[in-house]
Amino acid sequence: xxxxxxxxxxxxxxxxxxxxxxxxxxxxxxxxxxxxxxxxxxxxxxxxxxxxxxxxxxxxxxxxxxxxxxxxxxxxxxxxxxxxxxxxxxxxxxxxxxxxxxxxxxxxxxxxxxxxxxxxxxxxxxxxxxxxxxxxxxxxxxxxxx
Amino acid sequence: xxxxxxxxxxxxxxxxxxxxxxxxxxxxxxxxxxxxxxxxxxxxxxxxxxxxxxxxxxxxxxxxxxxxxxxxxxxxxxxxxxxxxxxxxxxxxxxxxxxxxxxxxxxxxxxxxxxxxxxxxxxxxxxxxxxxxxxxxxxxxxxxxxxxxxxxxxxxxxxxxxxxxxxxxxxxxxxxxxxxxxxxxxxxxxxxxxxxxxxxxxxxxxxxxxxxxxxxxxxxxxxxxxxxxxxxxxxxxxxxxxxxxxxxxxxxxxxxxxxxxxxxxxxxxxxxxxxxxxxxxxxxxxxxxxxxxxxxxxxxxxxxxxxxxxxxxxxxxxxxxxxxxxxxxxxxxxxxxxxxxxxxxxxxxxxxxxxxxxxxxxxxxxxxxxxxxxxxxxxxxxxxxxxxxxxxxxxxxxxxxxxxxxxxxxxxxxxxxxxxxxxxxxxxxxxxxxxxxxxxxxxxxxxxxxxxxxxxxxxxx
Numbered sequence: 243x244x245x246x247x248x249x250x251x252x253x254x255x256x257x258x259x260x261x262x263x264x265x266x267x268x269x270x271x272x273x274x275x276x277x278x279x280x281x282x283x284x285x286x287x288x289x290x291x292x293x294x295x296x297x298x299x300x301x302x303x304x305x306x307x308x309x310x311x312x313x314x315x316x317x318x319x320x321x322x323x324x325x326x327x328x329x330x331x332x333x334x335x336x337x338x339x340x341x342x343x344x345x346x347x348x349x350x351x352x353x354x355x356x357x358x359x360x361x362x363x364x365x366x367x368x369x370x371x372x373x374x375x376x377x378x379x380x381x382x383x384x385x386x387x388x
Numbered sequence: 389x390x391x392x393x394x395x396x397x398x399x400x401x402x403x404x405x406x407x408x409x410x411x412x413x414x415x416x417x418x419x420x421x422x423x424x425x426x427x428x429x430x431x432x433x434x435x436x437x438x439x440x441x442x443x444x445x446x447x448x449x450x451x452x453x454x455x456x457x458x459x460x461x462x463x464x465x466x467x468x469x470x471x472x473x474x475x476x477x478x479x480x481x482x483x484x485x486x487x488x489x490x491x492x493x494x495x496x497x498x499x500x501x502x503x504x505x506x507x508x509x510x511x512x513x514x515x516x517x518x519x520x521x522x523x524x525x526x527x528x529x530x531x532x533x534x535x536x537x538x539x540x541x542x543x544x545x546x547x548x549x550x551x552x553x554x555x556x557x558x559x560x561x562x563x564x565x566x567x568x569x570x571x572x573x574x575x576x577x578x579x580x581x582x583x584x585x586x587x588x589x590x591x592x593x594x595x596x597x598x599x600x601x602x603x604x605x606x607x608x609x610x611x612x613x614x615x616x617x618x619x620x621x622x623x624x625x626x627x628x629x630x631x632x633x634x635x636x637x638x639x640x641x642x643x644x645x646x647x648x649x650x651x652x653x654x655x656x657x658x659x660x661x662x663x664x665x666x667x668x669x670x671x672x673x674x675x676x677x678x679x680x681x682x683x684x685x686x687x688x689x690x691x692x693x694x695x696x697x698x699x700x701x702x703x704x705x706x707x708x709x710x711x712x713x714x715x716x717x718x719x720x721x722x723x724x725x726x727x728x729x730x731x732x733x734x735x736x737x738x739x740x741x742x743x744x745x746x747x748x749x750x751x752x753x754x755x756x757x758x759x760x761x762x763x764x765x766x767x768x769x770x771x772x773x774x775x776x777x778x779x780x781x782x783x784x785x786x787x788x789x790x791x792x793x794x795x796x797x798x799x800x801x802x803x804x805x806x807x808x809x810x811x812x813x814x815x816x817x818x819x820x821x822x823x824x825x826x827x828x829x830x831x832x833x834x835x836x837x838x839x840x841x842x843x844x845x846x847x848x849x
Contacts, residue, residue, distance in 0.1 A: 314842065314843045315842035315843055323802060324801055324802070325800040325805065326797060326798070326799050327797065327798040327835070328795065329795070329797070329798075329838050329842040330795045330842070331794075331841075331842045331843050332843075333843065334793070334795065356795075358794035358795055358817075359794055359816075359817035360794040360795065360815040360817045360822040361794070361795065361815050361822065363795050363797075
């Protein structure tokens with residue numbers, strides 16, 4: 243079973259980058275009003291960075307996100323600048339969760355949380371269908387073990 | 389059910405006893421008339437007495453029963469009844485400090501596996517009753533390991549690298565105080581500055597003395613905790629005895645050991661000594677708990693000790709090591725830190741001493757990182773995982789059974805992608821440290837081992 247991020251994940255990330263950029267620009271603008279108008283240059287820079295990031299980063303994230311589940315272990319590769327590969331053996335899993343925020347549900351995404359004795363790992367912004375299929379596969383394996 | 393030993397009452401009351409000191413402080417420091425002080429004191433004493441009476445009633449109502457495990461009943465407002473079966477006890481700790489020795493009681497703590505502390509039970513019982521835990525399972529089949537005194541002294545002397553750092557800092561502070569006093573008083577004419585120049589050298593001296601006393605205290609504390617250390621293996625049970633003033637008898641189920649850790653500071657490396665600790669499900673949660681099975685031993689003694697205590701524990705060699713080009717990554721952070729010492733050196737005067745201490749600490753860290761690079765490694769076989777790395781000023785070697793390895797993460801920073809290296813991070817179950825990380829391993833070889841560890845069959849890759 244292959245896992246990948248789709249347009250829904252891109253839209254969620256675009257939305258979060260936009261909101262973060264607007265918040266940062268607002269704060270810097272407020273500080274510019276309080277301290278010195280020269281800070282408005284930072285506001286412009288923050289705005290430009292936000293626009294570039296919102297256009298460039300989400301497709302790159304989706305392109306770099308790859309995952310698979312073969313019945314033995316869950317593998318996932320994420321990260322644009324810093325590449326992270328995750329390996330979680332099925333035997334190590336204690337519980338797993340399927341969760342979503344309202345924004346994720348709006349764009350058809352889910353987050354799968356894999357919990358093991360030593361902590362937890364996240365598979366964020368999976369398409370709803372893939373996430374549900376992964377969870378049902380894990381449940382099937384768990385039932386077989388029982 | 390039997391009532392807990394009266395020590396329960398003492399340890400429960402201890403927290404209220406400070407209230408009895410309030411009237412004394414008020415009488416000495418408060419600026420009120422005598423009647424007000426007396427009335428306030430009566431109120432404080434009445435409150436303390438009520439709380440002590442509450443503790444006494446709690447003790448009277450508490451009870452325990454030893455029957456194929458422990459049943460413990462305690463609490464007055466919030467009542468608890470805990471049952472811990474013998475087979476669920478991952479470890480049992482029996483503590484005897486001088487007060488307990490005088491009163492004939494023991495504190496027994498039964499730990500269970502699992503991350504919830506509420507599944508553990510602590511009970512105060514008479515020494516005779518506590519002996520039931522030390523009954524031999526298989527008389528005659530006991531393997532014992534004793535710790536020698538000199539390695540324990542060395543371990544205590546370097547109970548942390550900070551201890552030696554403080555020893556170098558203390559004389560530097562004294563010197564700095566004297567220099568500051570001379571320099572400032574020579575150039576100053578104002579009254580306040582003269583007062584400061586007179587006050588700073590004694591202040592620096594005091595701080596230096598405190599640091600030295602602190603090191604002495606740490607030395608004595610570690611020494612009294614680890615002197616006379618004995619470890620025994622009997623069946624599947626490991627029995628650890630340690631401490632001079634406060635004796636601790638710890639019984640650990642050998643089948644629940646999830647990791648074995650060898651730790652070595654730079655100071656201990658000079659003498660070729662290692663400390664071995666274990667992680668066992670349910671043991672080691674308390675603050676300050678260090679489940680040591682070998683306090684300090686050289687490699688030959690270490691192998692003998694581990695063969696006696698953990699003969700069946702799986703290990704494997706570390707087969708993947710950082711390449712030569714990764715040496716720069718290991719050396720760069722301590723090098724930058726050491727070079728930073730030239731800034732205070734450039735300032736001169738009193739800052740020369742701090743620059744010297746900064747430089748020494750930087751070189752110390754550099755040596756540890758270089759040794760860490762030389763020893764770093766990662767290995768996997770059918771039964772075990774091994775990782776070797778350095779954190780801060782200490783070197784670590786971890787051995788885990790494969791089933792204890794929960795999640796592995798391979799991270800590549802941009803410069804690591806270019807160089808074909810990666811950082812491997814392993815998460816395992818444990819009561820304390822659960823993350824183990826080795827930097828700058830060759831990517832392809834590390835990934836092959838990680839996939840083997842995750843149980844991915846080779847023909848599916």
